[in-house]
Amino acid sequence: GAGVSQSPSNKVTEKGKDVELRCDPISGHTALYWYRQSLGQGLEFLIYFQGNSAPDKSGLPSDRFSAERTGGSVSTLTIQRTQQEDSAVYLCASSPPRGSGANVLTFGAGSRLTVL
Amino acid sequence: AQSVTQLGSHVSVSEGALVLLRCNYSSSVPPYLFWYVQYPNQGLQLLLKYTSAATLVKGINGFEAEFKKSETSFHLTKPSAHMSDAAEYFCAVSDGNNRLAFGKGNQVVVIP
Numbered sequence: 001g002a003g004v005s006q007s008p009s010n011k012v013t014e015k016g017k018d019v020e021l022r023c024d025p026i027s028g029h030t031a032l033y034w035y036r037q038s039l040g041q042g043l044e045f046l047i048y049f050q051g052n053s054a055p056d057k058s059g060l061p062s063d064r065f066s067a068e069r070t071g072g073s074v075s076t077l078t079i080q081r082t083q084q085e086d087s088a089v090y091l092c093a094s095s096p097p098r099g100s101g102a103n104v105l106t107f108g109a110g111s112r113l114t115v116l
Numbered sequence: 117a118q119s120v121t122q123l124g125s126h127v128s129v130s131e132g133a134l135v136l137l138r139c140n141y142s143s144s145v146p147p148y149l150f151w152y153v154q155y156p157n158q159g160l161q162l163l164l165k166y167t168s169a170a171t172l173v174k175g176i177n178g179f180e181a182e183f184k185k186s187e188t189s190f191h192l193t194k195p196s197a198h199m200s201d202a203a204e205y206f207c208a209v210s211d212g213n214n215r216l217a218f219g220k221g222n223q224v225v226v227i228p
Contacts, residue, residue: 004159035218040125042220043160043206056215091159103148103167103210107159 002026004108006092012114013082021077021111025094032075033105034067037089046090049075051097082115089113118143118209122219129201130227135179135194137222139207142188148210149190151181154221155203163205166190177201202226 005024013019025032034046045059049069060066064082069075079086089112093105121140129135141147148167152160164175171183177200181192190207204223208216 033215040220043208043218045215045217048215093160103216104150104162104165105160105216107152107161109157109159 004092004094004106006090006108006111008111009109010112010114012116014116015084016081018078018080019082019113021079021090021092021113023075023077023092023094023108025073025075025092026106028096029094029106030072030097031095032069033093033095034075034077035091035093036061037091037110038087043091046077079113082113084115087113087115118147118211118217120207120209120217120219122207122222124222125220126223126225128225128227129197131199132196135192135197135201135224137192137205137207137224139181139190139192139219140188141190141207141209143209143211145211149181149183150208150210150216151175151179151190151192152206152208152218153177153203154206160206163192197224197226199226199228 007022030051032049035043047067048056064080067077089110091110093107095105119142150165151163154160164173166173166183174180179194204221206221207219210216
């Protein structure tokens with residue numbers, strides 16, 4: 001597609017439920033990132049995928065958070081047993097292969113998660 | 117690890133006045149530096165980037181930023197604010213490994 005697509009745009013869930021957030025990156029972009037944006041906290045890095053390399057999971061806040069990227073394209077961020085502090089906007093971004101505009105991230109519009 | 121400091125979460129500026137958003141970075145290697153803008157209910161959009169070429173970088177919408185190594189700064193400016201500049205602005209730094217560290221952002225309010 002022309003841009004990074006995220007779904008759902010809004011998700012309201014009850015505490016303790018699992019949620020899945022989807023990201024479809026720009027075609028040809030080898031790198032994919034997940035960030036979390038909380039009010040007044042800026043953007044918090046969660047996880048980074050680059051091609052077939054092992055993902056950088058160092059930003060995941062707890063073992064309730066996981067992400068996968070199938071076929072080097074679409075990614076799913078899963079939050080298990082959601083807590084109220086998980087409420088935030090989850091942003092996905094992708095970037096081209098190194099040496100061709102690498103380091104410039106293109107962001108999706110985000111998935112706003114509200115945990116009641 | 118690299119990091120960015122943006123002071124003043126909310127910045128008010130009169131229409132037609134200078135916009136100045138400050139960004140100071142910390143990086144153990146020559147950095148890549150970025151400014152992104154976020155309009156309500158939208159994702160982040162790249163305003164401009166510094167990648168070790170010219171120290172004065174011009175971006176979209178009349179914005180520019182100057183890289184000053186001695187001050188570890190990358191402040192964003194626009195000579196004359198427009199109502200459409202009301203948005204949140206984020207400074208970010210990368211060490212070249214494609215992982216960006218963002219500042220907490222500046223919410224810009226333009227006063228008519």
